[in-house]
Amino acid sequence: MQIIKSFFISLLLLIPFTKSYASSLKDTMSFGFDTYSDSGNVEVYSPTFSLMKALSNEFLLGFKVRIDSITAASIKKLAAPTAPVATTAAASGGGENEGPDDVRFSPTFFATYDNGADSLTGGFYVSTEKDYQGKSVFTNYVRQLNQDNTALGVGISQSFDNWEPAIPLTMSRKDRKESKVDLSINQLITPQLSIQLVYSYLYSEGFLPSPYNYLVIGGTNVYEKYPETRTGDAFAIKGVALIDESNSINLSYRYYKDNWNIASHTINTEWLSDITKNITIGLRGRYYTQTKANFTKPLGTALATDAYIVSDYRASAFDSFDIGVPFVYKPSSASNIKFSASIDYYQTTSNEYIKNWYNTDSLKAIYTTLRIDYDF
C-alpha cells in the first residue's frame, strides 16, 4: 500500500560479508525487538529471532524470522481514497479499530559452507502481508586472500514479488522483480585500520510505484505511474580506524545514480568507545541528499494525461539526517552472551510532496533496536 504500509518486509543478511576475516562457524541464537515510529503516524513493532546451527566445521544452517506488527495512517486512509491529503482523522494512528493494520511474517532460510579461505552462502526468503507477496533467492561468496588481509565478496540476489491490492485498482501489471549484484573488497591496512570498497548494481522491473499513491488532478484521483524498469549503480567506500585502545571511528561515503536521474550522496560517521571492559557506547551521524527523478514535476503542475505521475516524495529532491546512540554490553570477554541496543532519530528536510501526502512539513522518526545474542 502506501509508502509505509508495506513496512519491514526485507531484511539484510550480513553473515557472509561480516565474516570478512576468517572465523570458525558456531552455533548462535538471537532474540531481538525493534520499534519504529514517525510523524506520518506509522508505528511498527518487530520481534525477531535467528538460529544458526553448525553441522560441522564447514557447514552451517541458518534460520531467521521477523514479525512486523504495523499500524499506519496510510492504511486507514485507503478507506477514504478520495481524500487529497492525510486527514486529521486518518492521521490519528489508532483510528476506530484496535490492534495493528497488518502483520507480516517473513522467514529466511540459508546454508553456508566455510573452509576458512572460502565462504559460500545461499538461501531464500519469503514474506507475506495482506497485499504483497515477496519471494527472493540469494547467494554470496567471499574469498580470503593475502593471509586474510584481503577479502573479496560477490553477492547476487533476485526477488520475484507480486502485488495483491486489498481494494480494486487498475494496475498495468502486478509483478515486481528486483536484481542486485554486490562486489566488495575488504583490505586491512594496518593493525588499527581497515577499508572496504563496494559496488552495487541494481535492476528493477515491473510495477514500481505504490498502487495506492495518487495525485488529485481536477478533482479526480490519478494514481502514480512510473517507468517499468529502473537501473542503478552505487559505489561506497568505508573505513574503520582504532584511535586508541578504547576508541574507534567509522567513516563511510556512498554515491548512487540511476537511469531515472536520481543521484545521491550519503556520508556516515560513528564513534565508538569502550567506557568499561564490558560496555561500549557511541554516537553516530548520517547525512543524505538526493536529486529528483527526471519525470517528477513541481506539485500542482501534473496533468492526468502525463506519461508519468508522481505523488511519492522519494521521487523528489530532499535531504535527511540521522543521529543515533549505540550500546553494547558483554558480561565478560569470555561470555557467550551479548546485549546490544540502539536508538536513532531520523528527519527529512521540508518537502511539498511530504506536505501533500502526510500533512506535515517533514518526516521525523525514532527507531530503536534491541538484541540478545547467545553462543551455545
Added chain:
Amino acid sequence: MKYILLISMLLFAGCSEKLVRVQAYEKEYFAQDKMKFNPLDQRTEMENHVFLIREASAGGDSAFQGGCGCR
C-alpha cells in the same frame, strides 16, 4: 566497476604481496565490535530498511535484501 574488476584481477593474479600488511598476531583489534563496519547487526538491518523505504537510493551495503512493497 572497471576499477573494482581490475583490482580484483590483480589480487587474484598474486600481485598482492604488499597487501599482507597485518600479521595474524596483530589482528586482535579486528575481533572487537568497535572495529567492525557494522558493529550492531540488528541496527544495521533496521536502519538499512528505514533508509530504503524513506529514500530513493540503495546499494553499497554488500548484503542481500529481500523484495518489499515499501519501495
